[in-house]
Amino acid sequence: MSLATTQLSPAISQRVEVVILAVVVCALIFELVRRKRLMERYAILWLVSGATVLVLGLWQGLLTKLSHAVGIYYPPSALFAVAFVFVLVMLVHFSTTVSRLSDQNKMLAQRLALLQQRLDRREPTPQDAQADGDRAKQPVGIDSE
Amino acid sequence: MSRHLAIVPAYNEAEAITETIASIKRQAPGFDAIVVDDGSTDGTAQRAAAAGAAVLRLPFNLGIGGAMQSGYLYAREQGYDVAVQVDGDGQHDARDIHALLERLNGDPDLNMVTGSRFLDAEREGFRSSATRRIGIRLFARVVSAITRQRVTDPTSGFRMTDRRGIELFARDYPHDYPEVEAILLVHSHRLRSCEIPVSMHPRRSGSSKISSTQSVYYMAKVLLAVFVGMFRTRPELAPAAKAPLAAAAERAAP
Numbered sequence: 001m002s003l004a005t006t007q008l009s010p011a012i013s014q015r016v017e018v019v020i021l022a023v024v025v026c027a028l029i030f031e032l033v034r035r036k037r038l039m040e041r042y043a044i045l046w047l048v049s050g051a052t053v054l055v056l057g058l059w060q061g062l063l064t065k066l067s068h069a070v071g072i073y074y075p076p077s078a079l080f081a082v083a084f085v086f087v088l089v090m091l092v093h094f095s096t097t098v099s100r101l102s103d104q105n106k107m108l109a110q111r112l113a114l115l116q117q118r119l120d121r122r123e124p125t126p127q128d129a130q131a132d133g134d135r136a137k138q139p140v141g142i143d144s145e
Numbered sequence: 146m147s148r149h150l151a152i153v154p155a156y157n158e159a160e161a162i163t164e165t166i167a168s169i170k171r172q173a174p175g176f177d178a179i180v181v182d183d184g185s186t187d188g189t190a191q192r193a194a195a196a197g198a199a200v201l202r203l204p205f206n207l208g209i210g211g212a213m214q215s216g217y218l219y220a221r222e223q224g225y226d227v228a229v230q231v232d233g234d235g236q237h238d239a240r241d242i243h244a245l246l247e248r249l250n251g252d253p254d255l256n257m258v259t260g261s262r263f264l265d266a267e268r269e270g271f272r273s274s275a276t277r278r279i280g281i282r283l284f285a286r287v288v289s290a291i292t293r294q295r296v297t298d299p300t301s302g303f304r305m306t307d308r309r310g311i312e313l314f315a316r317d318y319p320h321d322y323p324e325v326e327a328i329l330l331v332h333s334h335r336l337r338s339c340e341i342p343v344s345m346h347p348r349r350s351g352s353s354k355i356s357s358t359q360s361v362y363y364m365a366k367v368l369l370a371v372f373v374g375m376f377r378t379r380p381e382l383a384p385a386a387k388a389p390l391a392a393a394a395e396r397a398a399p
Contacts, residue, residue: 106207106320110215113181113201114222121199 011060018057025050045093049086147226151176151242152216154209155233156183159192161348165235166196172239173229173246179219180233183212189233209302214318221315229305234348236271237303241343245305248341256310256336259328260303260343270344280364284325287371292332296340299325303343309336325367329374 029046032038056063056079067078151169155162162180169178180193184206194200201215213230220228229245231237241260248258262272263281272278284299302324306314313334319326331338 106211106214109203109205109207110211110218113203113215114218117199117201117219 015057015060019054022050022054022057025053045090052082148224149173149176149227149229149246150216150220150223150225151178151229151231151239152213152220153178153180153193153198153231153233154183154212154216155180155185155189155193156206156209156212157185157187157189158233159185159187159189161235162189162193162233163196165231165233165239166193166198168235168239169231169242170197173242176229176242177225179216181212181216181219183207183209208321210318210320210323213323214314217311217314217318220311225311226308227305228311230302232302236345236348238344238346241303241341242305244341244343245303248339249305249307252339254337255307255339257304257306257331257338259298259301259305259338259340260345261298261301261340262343262345263297264340265342268342268344271347272345277360280360283364284367287368288325288328291329291371291375294339296328298340299328301343303345319370322363322367326370326374329371333374333377 026047029038029043029050033040033043063075063079067073067075070078072078072081151173153162153165153169155165158165166178166180169176178198179201180190180198181201182190182193182203184203190200190202199219201219203212203215207215216230217228227246227249229242231239231242237260245258245260249255262268262270263285273281281298281300285296288296288299304324304327310331313331313336314327317330319330328338
């Protein structure tokens with residue numbers, strides 16, 4: 001047995017793991033934002049959750065105090081409850097985001113179709129002109145570019 | 146002279162679309178036809194154009210609500226005074242267009258006329274399957290109770306609207322399975338609608354796009370939409386933009 005493991009009680013090693021986890025989550029979110037894979041708007045929520053876990057990991061008595069204050073005598077339950085609510089809020093948030101995006105998507109598709117129809121009336125695309133060409137030889141205006 | 150438009154939504158209806166357009170031209174010569182090709186992969190758009198209709202080509206499948214709204218956007222943009230929805234699959238009989246128009250023009254307060262399969266029990270014609278009729282009857286009761294007028298065929302897509310109806314639907318149209326909600330939308334915007342009896346045909350080709358699992362979703366979705374819709378604020382005068390997003394689209398439109 002090494003000196004380090006004998007010195008660390010199980011509670012402390014658990015706390016170390018929690019702190020490492022929180023730091024990894026924050027680092028991951030930071031890296032995703034840096035690579036522009038995640039917008040700041042959505043990163044903030046995740047960073048807040050990472051920071052919360054970090055604070056709870058570092059400040060040992062906090063979770064126990066908080067959970068006792070609201071009448072929960074098994075502190076991990078309090079943690080699960082908070083985490084569950086957080087995930088729920090995130091999912092509802094994403095559902096509204098998806099709804100908004102599909103609405104915008106629909107509007108773009110419609111506008112594109114209307115604009116294309118207007119354009120087609122003026123200058124048919126080469127394929128269309130070819131198809132039409134069998135019936136009526138029409139000059140194609142856009143090949144000359 | 147007022148201008149009339151037939152909006153024909155079509156998704157993979159290459160077999161039926163030519164005849165649908167031809168019958169509109171034959172039976173309702175005063176109507177221009179716009180085919181909304183909802184992302185078809187079978188050459189529907191080409192055949193529609195060859196049949197002499199204008200074509201709106203959606204880049205991907207939006208579903209019937211989004212496709213239909215595209216037609217209303219076109220009608221608004223091109224300044225049409227009357228628009229009638231005619232299914233691309235040949236279910237609606239273009240001969241009835243004239244009756245719809247006569248009813249709409251006959252009453253200046255009227256904004257929308259729907260062709261109903263069930264209004265005239267004597268009338269011949271296709272009336273959907275027995276199980277679907279149960280659902281239709283349920284919706285008919287709900288819609289009749291909310292609008293406080295008799296609605297016999299709330300799922301009929303054979304509808305004609307005036308300019309105010311066009312403007313309303315161009316701004317706001319239900320997403321999927323829109324028919325039931327559209328009646329309530331018209332009602333909540335204080336526009337007036339009525340039904341006249343029509344006959345419908347079974348589909349000319351292909352099969353219905355609604356399977357049995359989808360019909361469960363259909364019922365749930367429409368009932369939810371109807372229920373939530375009852376809690377929306379009712380605009381007093383002109384059709385107003387429902388959401389900030391729709392308002393943004395208004396500004397973007399030329």
